[in-house]
Amino acid sequence: MSDDTSGSGYVTGGQEYSRDTSYITDRITADGSSGWKVEPGRYRLVVARACPWANRSTIVRRLLGLEPVLSMGICGPTHDERSWTFDLDPGGRDPVLGYERLQEAFLARDPEYPRGITVPAMVDIPTKAVVTNDFPQITLDLSTEWTAYHRDGAPDLYPEHLRDEMDEVMQRIYTEVNNGVYRCGFSGSQRAYDKAYSRLFTALDWLSDRLADRRYLMGDTITEADVRLFTTLARFDAVYHGHFKCNRSKLSEMPVLWAYARDLFQTPGFGDTTDFPQIKEHYYVVHADINPTKIIPMGPDTSNWLTPHGREEMGGSPFGDGTAPGPVAAGEEVPAEHGPGGIGHR
Structure with missing residues (x-):
């Protein structure tokens, strides 16, 4: 098993690298039909600046001007076999979630969560449980489902x-x-x-x-x-x-x-x-x-x-x-x- 910046991958038979793409695929949508409704202040985007997959979400959030309605937690650049940690924050804890490790948000969702603990992750602040870590969909949804909260002059990053x-x-x-x-x-x-x-x-x-x-x-x-x-x-x-x-x-x-x-x-x-x-x-x-x-x-x-x-x-x-x-x-x-x-x- 080789850890990488999206979480985990493996080398099959000692040969070719394959990425583990088994993500939590829940979505946060404008109408809430997904079970998770877009609401200002409800969610926290957890990222690490080191990670290219998480960097996408920090760029899109900034381009669209979502900072006032979607807070962001930043993990440090390294992690161990358990998960990314909030070692950059005072006391080593995320100031909103109170967690030392992103793993805690995944275990709040599923105490037996078996897969990689990856960034970016969208966390539901009231329950402190992860909603999704499906990184390609997260950025598309920021563009298409969070439109009511885009800044004036925001670009259309996913033109129909x-x-x-x-x-x-x-x-x-x-x-x-x-x-x-x-x-x-x-x-x-x-x-x-x-x-x-x-x-x-x-x-x-x-x-x-x-x-x-x-x-x-x-x-x-x-x-x-x-x-x-x-x-x-x-x-x-x-x-x-x-x-x-x-x-x-x-x-x-x-x-x-x-x-x-x-x-x-x-x-x-x-x-x-x-x-x-x-x-x-x-x-x-x-x-x-x-x-x-x-x-x-x-x-x-x-x-x-x-x-x-x-x-x-x-x-x-x-x-x-x-x-x-x-x-x-x-x-x-x-x-x-x-x-x-x-x-x-x-």
Whole structure:
């Protein structure tokens, strides 16, 4: 069993990595027909900045302006075999739920809960029990079920007229890129790794071609598809290139994807939710089977994320007819030394 930032996965027969995708699939809906109704202040989104799957939800929540109605708990960058912990909070407890471990919310839902304790997780504050940890659906529901509480000028991240094509693009991004880097990193044989490596870079080449003549994956504005690709690209040079052996080329050596990633990073909601030291600490400390010394690399220099990207010349606008989100909510800021060019890494 190899723990990863979505919770758990396994290597079949010592060969190929497969992700455990057995999530709690309850949904929080506008009309409550799911059993869970959208209500301001009722739920708490629990995340870890290190995790790419959780990073999606922090970006979407911020882009849509849901901070006043959906609070957020932040776990530290590392976890043990039991679960993520709230070690960043005073006293090591989440101030709203009172928990030391996210595991407690899962056990409140099911005392015999048998699967991985994963972020992001939506927790019902009155019962302190997890509602769902189905990360792909969580962000789509924030876009489509929480519309009554979106900020003025919020983008439409899942436009109805694009959904069929978007779903296909996002599925390929998930299988070949988001999960593809893990397939490389946790391969149990040379043959499995070689196959995973080829699949990953075939997909990255496809994405480079797609983005060569359009600013964003679906055209002129940001959508959920961009959010999903970004969180893997943001971790590529810092972690996946070396730690997961995805080393045909760095992101910074892939001109189209590198310019695209910087364009997003410099857009409010993306770079200001990215914590490079926590990302590195998570992967290099938790994955002791890959990095038994738990030594965290000093590099790479991340100041290049702020260099000009030139993508604005392609036209389009990140938020379409809408507006950028305002400042990061108080208490949710990524420390300045953890951003581009920062020196903190522990």
